[in-house]
Amino acid sequence: MRATAETVQVTQTLDAKGLNCPLPILKAKKAISGLGAGDVLQVVSTDPGSVADFASFCRQTGNELAASNAADGVFEFLIRKA
Amino acid sequence: MTNVTSLKTSSEPTTSPGEFSPAERQKFDGWFDARFEQKMREREAARTPSMAIIATKGTIDWAYPPFILASTAAALGYDVSIFFTFYGLKLLKKDLDLEVTPLGNPAMPMKMPIGPDWFRQIDWPIPNFVKSNLPGFERMATALMKRTFRQKGVASIEELRELSVEAGVKLYACQMTVDAFGFDKPDFISDIAGWVGAASFLPMAQKSDITLFI
Numbered sequence: 423m424r425a426t427a428e429t430v431q432v433t434q435t436l437d438a439k440g441l442n443c444p445l446p447i448l449k450a451k452k453a454i455s456g457l458g459a460g461d462v463l464q465v466v467s468t469d470p471g472s473v474a475d476f477a478s479f480c481r482q483t484g485n486e487l488a489a490s491n492a493a494d495g496v497f498e499f500l501i502r503k504a
Numbered sequence: 505m506t507n508v509t510s511l512k513t514s515s516e517p518t519t520s521p522g523e524f525s526p527a528e529r530q531k532f533d534g535w536f537d538a539r540f541e542q543k544m545r546e547r548e549a550a551r552t553p554s555m556a557i558i559a560t561k562g563t564i565d566w567a568y569p570p571f572i573l574a575s576t577a578a579a580l581g582y583d584v585s586i587f588f589t590f591y592g593l594k595l596l597k598k599d600l601d602l603e604v605t606p607l608g609n610p611a612m613p614m615k616m617p618i619g620p621d622w623f624r625q626i627d628w629p630i631p632n633f634v635k636s637n638l639p640g641f642e643r644m645a646t647a648l649m650k651r652t653f654r655q656k657g658v659a660s661i662e663e664l665r666e667l668s669v670e671a672g673v674k675l676y677a678c679q680m681t682v683d684a685f686g687f688d689k690p691d692f693i694s695d696i697a698g699w700v701g702a703a704s705f706l707p708m709a710q711k712s713d714i715t716l717f718i
Contacts, residue, residue, distance in 0.1 A: 442657040444576040448667050451579035469657070482580045 425489035430500050433461035439468045439496070446472045447479055450501065454485065457503045462488060465499040472497055554583040556705070556712040562594030564604040564649060564661065565612065570595070570718050571664035577714075578671030585697075585712075586668075587705040589678035592718075593685070596677055596692050600662055603646045607635040614645070617652040669695045676700050 436453045438446035446467045453463050465476065473490060476499045480487040489500040524532060555577045559570040570592075574584045588596050595602070606612040614628040635641055653660070659667070669675070674697040682689065682699065689699075698704065709715045 440657045442659075444572050444579070445657065445659050448575055448579050448671075451671070479580065 425500055426491060426498070430462055430488055432464040432500065433457055435464045435466065437466050438472070439466055441467065442469050443471050443475065447475055450476070450479070450499075451483075454483075454501065454503055459503055461503050463501045463503070465501065467497045467499070468495060469497070470495075472499070476501070552581065552583055553577075553714075554712040555585075555714040555716070556709040557584070557586045557716045557718060558705070559586050559588045559592035559595060559718050560590045561718065562591035562602065564602045564646065565609075566592075566718065567595050567602055567661045568664070570716075571661060571668055573716070574673045575664050575668040575671055578668065578673050582714075584668075584673040585676060585705075585708050586673060587676045587678065587700075587708075589681050593677060593681045593687065595661070595665070596675060596696060598691060598693050600665075602661060603642050604649050605635070605642045606630065606645055607632065607641075612645075614648070615652065617648060617655055665693075669693075676705065 434453060434457065436446075436449055438449055441449070446465060446469055450463060450465050453465075457463060465472075473492065476490065477487055479485075480501060484504045486502040486504065487499065488502045489498070491498040555573070557570050557574060559567075561567070570586055574586055577584045594600075604612070606614055614630055615626065616624055616628075618624070650660070675693075675695060677692065677696050677699050679699045679701055681687070
């Protein structure tokens with residue numbers, strides 16, 4: 423089953439719609455630093471580049487990308503803080 | 505009767521005192537290789553990556569790369585330093601009055617951020633003599649680029665600089681440039697980590713994984 427905001431307990435949501443590189447990443451980083459381990463940040467963006475960027479961001483920072491979904495030009499990322 | 509010499513040669517034919525037998529040697533090599541790989545992996549995982557950038561340009565188009573890369577690298581957990589020199593020093597002024605010009609910059613598109621889509625797509629072929637003679641042309645080109653970026657959700661330089669400082673990016677200003685161009689230190693932001701020279705930047709760059717000249 424695919425992880426979505428319905429199946430994963432989301433701690434906080436970041437609306438990054440309309441923002442372009444690198445703002446979604448920078449804002450996500452800021453939001454994550456305010457969370458505790460195991461908390462999940464949901465990021466919603468419209469930047470097509472953010473799909474690869476959030477995967478890379480999570481690999482590099484050690485946080486888990488629990489889900490990366492796309493529908494109608496809107497991208498959703500669920501990031502579980504390590 | 506056996507003597508000492510013949511005993512030794514029969515049990516350890518190729519080994520002298522203090523050396524490993526081939527079997528021991530092979531076992532040790534295997535252990536060392538595995539341990540070495542493990543230690544290197546631990547070291548790599550514990551190490552903080554770093555980046556050192558030299559920012560030398562003071563126009564809007566050249567201001568973006570250092571601040572985008574620095575703020576993003578900081579978000580990825582890197583230690584980041586930027587050394588601002590020559591025209592790059594303008595990027596550290598409190599009042600960021602940056603401009604951009606398509607004159608001598610033929611790859612810069614001249615598009616209108618207003619009107620219907622077909623109109624916005626036109627890359628206006630403006631001759632150089634117009635670019636160089638029309639008063640206020642740079643102001644107009646600057647305003648167009650800023651407006652286009654705002655519409656596309658691209659951060660302003662001010663915003664990226666603030667985010668960089670907030671994320672711990674260290675900003676160094678070139679002392680020589682300040683003296684040579686007669687800049688006033690009070691005109692610069694207070695977040696400058698140091699007014700330094702090449703001899704201070706190079707050791708930072710030497711320890712960095714990534715060094716960029718922009």
